[in-house]
């Protein structure tokens with residue numbers, strides 16, 4: 482039976498899709514069978530991030546209309562044989578989605594996979610309720626700015642109300658420089674407000690943007706800071722107790738002069 | 741009337757008004773028992789006596805017993821310690837998050853924090869165990885908010901903004917003559 486996890490946030494642009502793709506990829510690197518559902522209907526971009534955009538032949542609506550089978554709809558990743566993408570489609574209207582149908586679909590997927598990750602729209606957007614409806618757990622992605630935390634707080638309230646109590650925080654785009662200079666919220670301040678366990682710290686790193694643009698998940702190389710961050714996140718997801726990666730303080734000119 | 745009799749379950753409750761002394765109450769009881777025949781078909785009703793939490797001294801107690809024995813119209817079943825019904829407290833075991841609006845209409849204990857972006861209307865006593873932010877509207881002069889960690893909490897009285905409160909010590913907030921009172925320490929104003 483698969484674990485069904487929705488990846489969500491209060492605000493858009495905090496890195497839900499990036500987190501979904503890389504968590505899914507690390508799981509698949511560990512030979513877990515993973516189905517990644519692009520639940521951000523209307524803003525589909527997982528296919529681009531995974532370099533699979535030319536492979537999208539069918540979408541959910543085709544499956545619902547009986548134009549393709551589930552096997553045809555699921556796109557196997559180019560590099561990771563146990564990772565599959567279930568693409569949505571721009572033309573799909575939410576009113577076309579039949580919750581009962583989706584539940585049946587998820588029941589079927591549950592048998593075939595170890596993990597079903599759903600990349601959802603931000604909490605305030607249409608489709609959020611629908612995406613969380615399917616999940617039993619949630620990763621709430623935040624960044625260390627006050628509005629992201631406030632919006633996440635709101636979404637956490639909605640998730641709890643929807644009966645999803647297994648919630649974990651992913652703090653993304655953590656910039657050690659900003660933290661050192663106290664130009665953003667501290668991680669502790671964010672945790673104090675949201676009062677949820679933290680499962681991952683993902684640092685700000687330009688390699689993420691490059692990788693997303695190239696359609697090559699940043700963790701694929703299995704090295705570097707971001708790989709470590711995601712690897713640790715996945716270990717915690719699997720119940721292991723691993724430390725959070727700490728960045729060494731950068732020796733800026735200022736700090737060298739001070740010594 | 742300085743004395744009243746109510747039926748409750750299988751008992752009669754003989755209640756002596758708190759405005760009169762115990763002696764006066766006993767006088768009134770004597771007069772009442774003279775007038776009333778409470779027996780019915782040989783059964784004596786059981787009576788609980790309520791002197792509004794006051795203790796009878798030995799003499800007063802003897803007089804009460806004598807009265808009951810002489811008048812032979814009811815059985816002594818004991819004293820009522822308090823006639824006030826215990827007020828129930830609502831318990832909320834979660835945090836209140838951004839965007840939530842609550843209305844506190846009865847005594848409530850919140851075991852959790854109140855986050856920024858919440859709006860809480862308070863009509864009764866509200867006790868909060870966690871860190872407190874957000875906006876509170878006190879709806880009357882009976883309403884109170886008690887907590888020990890207020891972080892830029894905006895306080896309104898009805899539709900009027902009063903002030904922001906930040907405090908790291910135990911505080912009870914309430915309205916008196918339209919002004920916000922911040923009472924420190926564990927002394928609860930509503931118990932005085």
Ligand SMILES: Nc1ncnc2c1ncn2[C@@H]1O[C@H](COP(=O)(O)OP(=O)(O)O)[C@@H](O)[C@H]1O
Pocket residue numbers: 490492493494495496497498499500653654655683684685686687689690691693
């Ligand atoms: N850890 C990170 N470091 C640097 N850039 C990041 C990081 N995470 C996400 N980004 C970038 O932020 C932008 C938004 O990310 P995306 O995953 O699309 O967010 P969302 O799905 O929440 O809208 C993208 O350009 C992405 O490459």
Ligand SMILES: [Mg+2]
Pocket residue numbers: 497498499521524526
């Ligand atoms: Mg996205």
